[in-house]
Amino acid sequence: TGSTQPQRMLEAVQKNATKGDPESVFSAIDYYGRHKEWAMNVGDEKGLILDSVLTEVNPSIALELGTYCGYSTVRIARLLSPGSKLITVEFNPAFAAVARQIIAYAGVQDKVTLVEGPSGDLIPKMKERFGIKSFDFVFLDHWKDRYVPDTKLLEDCGLLRKGTVLLADNVICPGAPEYLKYVRNSPRYESRYFKSNLEYSKVEDGLEKSVFLG
Numbered sequence: 001t002g003s004t005q006p007q008r009m010l011e012a013v014q015k016n017a018t019k020g021d022p023e024s025v026f027s028a029i030d031y032y033g034r035h036k037e038w039a040m041n042v043g044d045e046k047g048l049i050l051d052s053v054l055t056e057v058n059p060s061i062a063l064e065l066g067t068y069c070g071y072s073t074v075r076i077a078r079l080l081s082p083g084s085k086l087i088t089v090e091f092n093p094a095f096a097a098v099a100r101q102i103i104a105y106a107g108v109q110d111k112v113t114l115v116e117g118p119s120g121d122l123i124p125k126m127k128e129r130f131g132i133k134s135f136d137f138v139f140l141d142h143w144k145d146r147y148v149p150d151t152k153l154l155e156d157c158g159l160l161r162k163g164t165v166l167l168a169d170n171v172i173c174p175g176a177p178e179y180l181k182y183v184r185n186s187p188r189y190e191s192r193y194f195k196s197n198l199e200y201s202k203v204e205d206g207l208e209k210s211v212f213l214g
């Protein structure tokens, strides 16, 4: 009955997933996105790449730009070590409202801080608001034309340190050509492309992993 896609997704989670079981929550969303209604979650295929990069980094403090319904928020939070935190930024209040409920249903709310607002305004406030020195890991999955300005903002605000890993979704589809140029041509990043497919689709997409060199 939910009138918006996020609400219908939440219903699918409440109907098909087990409360407190993060894996069942993102699996229910994947089933919905693949068999009911395409949805812009990072998805199961690119999700495995996200899992492996995240496990390798094992961040104490992670940032996600673009929460949407919280699919990748739950995927990331479930892999965080005790005491580690994920801050996720969402511009759209309707998306944020559903994401909060999906994050709580998965039982990962103690690891996650969801902040509503434009990333460009929130990034400069991260240090003072959350007492952050720098991020260990950043997942970019918001407006594709915000990837470059927000990466530059993270640099300028001193929120990246030697070894911080940036992982960007959709660098092929819808595409973030300026971002690829930026991280691949900059001497301050070591970049690598992980070829995959657009969520629930045969169209090529991929993730770009870029290590900040300081």
Ligand SMILES: O=C(CSCCNC(=O)c1cc(-c2ccc(F)cc2)cc(O)c1O)c1ccc(O)c(O)c1
Pocket (backbone or CB within 6 Å): 040, 041, 042, 066, 068, 091, 092, 141, 142, 143, 144, 169, 170, 173, 174, 198, 199
């Ligand atoms: O959508 C937004 C911006 S945030 C989501 C960014 N993510 C994407 O746009 C995104 C898009 C695609 C994709 C879409 C169509 C295709 F044909 C192919 C691919 C895939 C992804 O994995 C993505 O992450 C927003 C809408 C309304 C608001 O009112 C607001 O505030 C925000």
Ligand SMILES: [Mg+2]
Pocket (backbone or CB within 6 Å): 040, 041, 042, 141, 169, 170
């Ligand atoms: Mg995406």
